[in-house]
Amino acid sequence: MTIVRQTPLNTSVSSPEKLAEKYIEAERMHDVLLLLQNLINSEEATVKLILDCLYDVGSVNLINQKLRVQPLNRLMKLIARMSKPVFRILAFNWFKKNCPQLIADWLHSQVTFGTPQARPQELAIEVAQVKPYSTSQTEILSQEIKNLRYQVRWLAGISIIAIAVLGVTATWLK
Numbered sequence: 001m002t003i004v005r006q007t008p009l010n011t012s013v014s015s016p017e018k019l020a021e022k023y024i025e026a027e028r029m030h031d032v033l034l035l036l037q038n039l040i041n042s043e044e045a046t047v048k049l050i051l052d053c054l055y056d057v058g059s060v061n062l063i064n065q066k067l068r069v070q071p072l073n074r075l076m077k078l079i080a081r082m083s084k085p086v087f088r089i090l091a092f093n094w095f096k097k098n099c100p101q102l103i104a105d106w107l108h109s110q111v112t113f114g115t116p117q118a119r120p121q122e123l124a125i126e127v128a129q130v131k132p133y134s135t136s137q138t139e140i141l142s143q144e145i146k147n148l149r150y151q152v153r154w155l156a157g158i159s160i161i162a163i164a165v166l167g168v169t170a171t172w173l174k
Contacts, residue, residue, distance in 0.1 A: 029108050036100035044092070051091045055084060072160060079163055 040047055059080040067073045133141065 029104060032107060033100055033104040036103055037096075040096055040100060047095060048088060048092055051088060051095065052084070055087050055091070072156075075160060075164065079167065082167055 060077065063073055063076045063080060067076055
C-alpha cells in the first residue's frame with residue numbers, strides 16, 4: 001500500500017515563483033534607488049534650493065519657539081542667516097548620502113500593501129501612589145530650580161556674546 005502525501009498548493013508549487021517575484025522586487029527597488037541617486041546628482045541646484053527654503057522656515061520657527069526675549073531672538077536670527085552656507089553644505093552631503101535610501105524604503109513600504117502591524121494589546125498597569133513632598137523639601141527644590149534657571153540665563157547670555165564676538169571677528173578678518 002502506498003501512502004500519498006498531499007502538500008498545500010501554495011507552499012511547494014509557488015515557492016520558486018514567490019522567490020522569483022521577491023528577486024524581481026529587490027532588483028526593481030535597487031533600480032529605484034539608483035534612479036533617486038541620479039535624480040539628486042542631476043538636480044543638485046534644486047535640492048539645495050529646497051534645503052535653503054526648509055532651513056529658512058525651520059530656523060525662524062525654532063528660534064521663535066525657543067527664544068521669547070526679543071533682542072536674543074533677533075540676534076539668533078542674524079546668526080542663523082550667517083550660518084546658512086555651512087548648513088547648506090552639511091545638509092546637502094547628508095541628503096545625498098541618506099535620502100535616496102530613505103525615500104526608496106518609504107516608496108517600497110507604500111507599494112507592498114502589507115497587512116498593518118498588529119497593535120499591541122493594552123495592559124493594565126497599577127501605579128503606586130506618590131507621596132507629596134513636604135513643604136521644606138518643596139522650598140529646597142524650588143530654590144534649586146531658581147538657581148539652575150539663573151545659571152542657564154548666564155550661560156545663554158555668555159554663549160550668545162561669544163558667538164556674536166566670533167562672528168564679528170570672522171567678518172572683520174575677511
